[in-house]
Amino acid sequence: MRIEKIKAKMLTENIDSLLITDMKNIFYMTGFSGTAGTVFLTANRNIFMTDSRYSEMARGLISDFEIIETRDPISLLTDLSASESIKNIAFEETVDYAFFKRLSDATPGLELLATSNFVLELRQFKDDREIDLIKKACAIADEAFMSALKFIEPGRTEIEVANFIDFKMRDLEASGISFETIVASGKRSSLPHGVATSKMIQFGDPVTIDFGCYYEHYASDMTRTIFVGSVDDKMRTIYETVRKANEALIKEVKAGMTYAEYDKVPRTIIEEANFGQYFTHGIGHGLGLDVHEIPYFNQSMTENHLEAGMVITDEPGIYIPEFGGVRIEDDLLVTENGCEVLTKAPKELIVI
Numbered sequence: 113m114r115i116e117k118i119k120a121k122m123l124t125e126n127i128d129s130l131l132i133t134d135m136k137n138i139f140y141m142t143g144f145s146g147t148a149g150t151v152f153l154t155a156n157r158n159i160f161m162t163d164s165r166y167s168e169m170a171r172g173l174i175s176d177f178e179i180i181e182t183r184d185p186i187s188l189l190t191d192l193s194a195s196e197s198i199k200n201i202a203f204e205e206t207v208d209y210a211f212f213k214r215l216s217d218a219t220p221g222l223e224l225l226a227t228s229n230f231v232l233e234l235r236q237f238k239d240d241r242e243i244d245l246i247k248k249a250c251a252i253a254d255e256a257f258m259s260a261l262k263f264i265e266p267g268r269t270e271i272e273v274a275n276f277i278d279f280k281m282r283d284l285e286a287s288g289i290s291f292e293t294i295v296a297s298g299k300r301s302s303l304p305h306g307v308a309t310s311k312m313i314q315f316g317d318p319v320t321i322d323f324g325c326y327y328e329h330y331a332s333d334m335t336r337t338i339f340v341g342s343v344d345d346k347m348r349t350i351y352e353t354v355r356k357a358n359e360a361l362i363k364e365v366k367a368g369m370t371y372a373e374y375d376k377v378p379r380t381i382i383e384e385a386n387f388g389q390y391f392t393h394g395i396g397h398g399l400g401l402d403v404h405e406i407p408y409f410n411q412s413m414t415e416n417h418l419e420a421g422m423v424i425t426d427e428p429g430i431y432i433p434e435f436g437g438v439r440i441e442d443d444l445l446v447t448e449n450g451c452e453v454l455t456k457a458p459k460e461l462i463v464i
């Protein structure tokens with residue numbers, strides 16, 4: 113149970129009370145998906161505060177919390193802290209300054225403890241239902257990509273392609289896109305995060321498409337680079353290097369691999385092909401309720417190990433300024449002995 117795990121962690125870290133304000137963390141803990149809510153946990157009480165718009169919904173939805181209707185959760189904390197003899201309140205460090213100021217003004221005499229990733233550390237490990245939802249989000253992205261292959265042609269703008277993909281994913285029952293769809297064509301493909309523009313796609317262009325959707329609150333995130341009309345030898349070499357890096361990592365990954373090694377396997381392949389200086393970002397990230405969430409990877413993380421149940425991306429890229437770039441990104445479920453690739457769109461070099 114999620115709540116028991118959080119309570120155990122509070123005990124270990126000498127936290128008397130925990131204030132959860134991040135709506136995705138609140139959803140994770142309670143199943144509540146409205147726009148206003150605050151969770152306050154003490155050793156003895158699980159409190160969910162929301163305003164009158166949501167209190168009835170919350171009462172029907174959330175069984176293991178006391179529901180308190182209020183427009184001002186912070187002012188309630190003073191009373192609650194006194195009645196529960198609390199000495200400290202842990203809060204999520206992602207709150208904004210105005211919130212922190214109100215919190216600290218309302219709780220004189222109490223120690224405020226900033227926490228980072230308190231709930232997110234639990235969110236790293238997906239249960240079977242979460243995995244099914246992520247798989248569905250990935251399947252929607254796969255299908256949208258296959259449709260886009262038939263839609264992309266010289267004369268279409270990047271924005272038209274992005275709109276097509278976004279609509280297609282919604283048509284396939286996505287609740288929305290998980291981030292602004294990237295369509296970067298021609299030289300613009302050297303921009304790792306080139307959001308779609310009114311540039312027309314031309315014969316000979318590489319087109320990098322990075323996109324994903326939410327399905328029942330869970331995200332997918334996928335990238336493919338395809339070529340329109342033709343592909344030159346240098347681009348072909350770049351493409352095959354990125355693909356080799358992506359696929360080598362898929363073969364190597366399993367529970368127990370260090371975060372450093374996760375980054376190193378594909379990066380070494382790209383370096384050995386003399387493109388190392390053009391792989392300018394991290395190899396990937398976790399995904400779930402957020403499209404980017406912990407874990408993140410870099411080569412100094414030799415003490416962190418992948419564990420079964422994590423869903424992470426494998427997204428090597430090579431970006432040559434004023435020339436073009438390639439990225440291939442898959443979503444992987446880490447297992448004890450390897451991984452399951454959740455995004456299944458083809459990766460052989462595609463020229464349309």
Ligand SMILES: [Mn+2]
Pocket residue numbers: 333334425427441
């Ligand atoms: Mn990504």
